[in-house]
Amino acid sequence: MKDGSRVVVVRPPFSESWAFFVRKFDIPNASLEQLVTGDNAELPIQLLSYLMKGSRITSITGSQGSGKTTLLMAMVGHIYPTYTLRVQEMAFELHLRNIYSRRNILSFRETERVTGQEGLDVQKKTDGTVNILGEVASDGVASWMIQMSQIASLFTVFTHHAKTFKDLVFSLRNSLLKSGVFQNEYIAEQQVVQTINFDIHMKRDASGNRYIERITECIPKEETTLLFKEEGTNTLKQMLGQLLDLNTEHYRRLNDRSAFVSRNIVEYRDGVYVAGAPISPQNVEEMSEQMSPQDADLFRDFVSVHWRNNYEY
Template identity: 45%
Template sequence: MLFWNGIAIGMILLVLLAFLIYKLRNPISVPKVKTNVDSEKFNIKAMTKYIKIQFNEMTGRNLYDNALDRADFERQKNMRVELKAALKGCNSGDLYDKMYVKDLIHDLLMKGYGMDEQNVNYVLPFDEPEKLTVQDKFEILMQIYKKKHKYKALPQMIEEYRLDELKNVIEDGQTESYIITEEEILDIYQEKASKLSFEDKMQVIVQRIYQEYKGFGVIDEIRNMLIDGVSGGVSGLPSSMQDIEDEQKLLEAMRRGSKEDVLHSVWIMYRGKTMHLSFLSFGSEREIKRICQSIYKYNSPGQLTEQNGYIINDMKDNSRIVVMRPPFAETWIFFNRKFDLTFADLENFLNPKGRGYTFKNTVLPLRFIPFLMKSTRTIAVTGEQGSGKSTFIMACIKFYAATLALRIMEMAFELHLRKLFPRRNIVTTKETAEISGQQGMDVQKKTDGAVNIIGEAATDEQVTWIIQAGTVASKCTIFSHHPKTFKDLISSLRNSALKTGLFQNEFIAEQQVVSILNFDVHLFKDPEGRRYIERITECVPLIYQENPYPEDSEKARIEFYKRMTDKRAYEERDIIVFEDDGYVAKNPITEHQKKDMLKQMTKKDCAAFEEMLSTFWPVAS
């Protein structure tokens, strides 16, 4: 008898233990109360439709029909104008317009739709976490993190759970990549989620309605985070490329939502690392198309059509947007590149705070680079995409004398130097459909500019702008380019000058390039996402290095033919290089370069320059 009683007690204890474990693993689960709530009314689709109707009425109704007095009429009129402007600006990257529209959605749902503590759980099953999708849980996590970390929410979660580490997930686990998986999000939710307040739930719902109505779908909140950028449509197979013969299998694959389709193609760039958010889906190819057709519209850059298959533009928040569509691209694609102005500081660029790594002897480039600007050197900032070229240029601008007027030419507004230096003389122009870049350069020549900045020398024509600016238009030029080596840089600039017909002779074209260029600052991004200056190289035109001909006539003749048949217009001289996680002083700058730099600087800067050279290159000085 005692034996069977023991068995019964043991079974009861096991059941209690299992129940306790379940409750601990589902901390926000509460008993669902049966109510008479209209489930057809309280869902995202119905609520989004309600918001659309309300906004249409608010912006389209005739105020004269309401028999308002003058004060009320003006108030209603101003509110309508403000709402129209916010609805237009919110999907152009204006965060304040987005907040205005979201606040209005919140008020309409609370006051006009009857949201309360009970029906909020019918919109999304907050009280039954097992029914929440991974997107639901991710957006809840963003709301939880945003309460404390604001727009550092996503970076904070990535850092806290080390989500930016390489993983063996794709291609049967044989290939390393930066990827955040569904399993990781579910685990974080299990650990972080607690009982949500009613207001937290409302904020999640409001964001979902906003992003499906006026925002950018699943990337809407991600785009506002302090990351380097976000893109979509860049991986997976579009439906037109899926090779499924059986119609039933195709429908089943669409229902399951394969992780290898184009819908699961949300990518971010975070601290130089391109990461796949494989747990998120756009839901349909129509949704990707909708985002592509709306995200580039700021300042009306033209229409994205089959004939004009791509558009490069900027957004209200100063980020760059590139959109592509078929037939130019194999599917609808967008790239939104952000520029964090908080890193537009040379010291922070060389040793970024909170990045988890530091470099040795950063004082060397930190002291040397400012003198390149003070002495108005012409500088190429080179490196691959994402290596930090634009950020580096922004970080260096403050070292130019405030007396020098800056003139910038870009494909799309990216540097935003007026935001950093509002009291300096700065004019930025870009190409448009009606005004070519060459016309823009011609206008800039008549605007008293001293420093020319060319955002990116990506085309042959843009290279000619560098040569024009370096010869007749300004004291100096700084530009970005994408070559891997110094030799590649010179060859690329020379070949572009030849292609455009600016020069006919290859050697003369190369001579012209090296006579303009003083230094190449080459940036590098390693596989771990660390960004640093790989080298600072001086361009030494050989016209300053040629030795006199020998006095012996025969030897002089041989030397003459040697120089004519083996012409070299330049030598490259590495001044500072990156070795063993630190910066090393290599060769001193040439005497000719030193004299020219001293000639362009004030007496105070000359003394500091001489002192810096004697510290790091004591033998040469």
């Protein structure tokens, strides 16, 4: 509709009766300050801003109606204006050109003749710096999102219906396997976790209040190759001890096939946003490199205030 609402109409025999659903989006008030409320709301608001300025590949997850699309609209405002944005949607819902009319933004949608996967392929030829996916809902779009995040754009922001971060990783991993991009589960999972930097999980309680339940950082595991130390002076007892250690490590890796560690950076506890685990030094460094010098200094002050004694500059 003209005001950006989404309308769905159903009729028999598909449904038992005629029905229509109108989904409203509060486009004029799509700002982080309006959307994120509660005690210490400045913490997640500032962090979301720095994630965009730091060019982090970010997912926004949550159930239907939890506020993922509206939050995505607001987060776009914190991407540097010099970046060109390319948007892929199933239906035009974000209306980013209406909100940010002075920016280089172009949206694409799926049609009967053009699939989401083909649309993403075309986007690579449109000089887009940032890719935004309204919803990763199909295996083809998921696999292309992973590939484009790695090689075709500076960073990507997308939404997904996953309930937990582990569900998000497994869902994207399975999409890579189904689409035939990978055949090995562990390698496919590695590709996913090396792509996603942060996950923002939205939630709506029984009273209808929407809030950010957690902001999670994804840290890929780095495992070294198992080596057997060859020294001419080793005794038989020492060699058997090394062999036992190698076997123990081998079986540990077989039983623990997870390719990532997830840490909650910010959590919503009893109506208050609190700082959790510190952001990894690697992400702090990479984010600072993508920011302007002034924003980089403010970001370092931000992490030093909320996660004291965890960083050295």
